[in-house]
Amino acid sequence: MSTTRLLGCECCGQVSSLPVTECERMRCPRCGHPLHECKPHSLQRTWAYLGASVLLYVPANALPIITTSNLFRAESHTIAGGIAELWHDDAWGLAVIVFIASIAVPLLKICSLALLAWTAQHRPRWRRLERARLFRIVETVGHWSMLDVYVVVLLAGIVQFGRVASVQPEPGLLAFAAVVVLTMMAARSFDPRLIWQEPEDDE
Incomplete structure (x- = not known):
């Protein structure tokens, strides 16, 4: 008796019922995207992106992000x-908003993704529903993470009055943008x- 498995397409959402022996080489019947029981090398890639984002988090906060100049200085x-x-x-209100968006949110995203990756490896049954909710929050917040970068780029484009006043982006902005992109990746x-996968020793 052949065993079947349900696989959802990451591209279009189509759910397909496939024999277990064919799941590794099948494609979605709707869009042709490869079907996987889980993303290939998911945890390895997650840890790699997180490691790179941690390395860039320090220069993103230590280096200047903009330089403002006017007639005097x-x-x-x-x-x-x-x-x-x-x-x-x-x-105070604006300072709190900038602190949350520029320092707290990237750091919390890194810590949250590290927690999700670690628990998926070592404690797969621990608080599954809460971890699933945490992942949805991280995904939702990620779409707003580039807001600071957009603001600085707009300032640099708008505030250009020759020698009177200008705003120039600095290397810290590039490092910050890299942190945001890496955490999104x-x-x-x-x-x-x-999160919902059973440990191998229980199968």
Whole structure:
């Protein structure tokens, strides 16, 4: 008696019932995308992207992200320095928003994805429903992570008055954008089906 398995297509969402012996080489009958029980090398790629994002997180916060210049002086700003200036100028609400979007959210995304990857490897049955919800939150937040980069790029394009005033992006902005992209790729690489997969020794 042949055993069948249900596989969902990552591209179009079509669910197919296939014999177990053919699951490794089958394609979606609707769009032709390869079907996998889980994403190939999901955890390895997730850890690789997370490691790279951790390495770039330090220069993203240590290096200046923009340089503002006017007739009198030019000044470089890091993320933390910008937050401190906003707080000093009594713009507390804006300082909190920048802190959450630029420092807290990337760090929490890295920690959350590391937790998901570690538990998928070592504690597969631990709080599965909560981990699935956490993954959905990480995916949702990831779409807004580039907001700071867009703001700086818009400033650099708008505030250009020759020698009077200008805004220039700095290497820290590139490092920050790389952190955001890498965490998004890490979330994309992680297969949430691993949360519900039974340990191999129980099969």
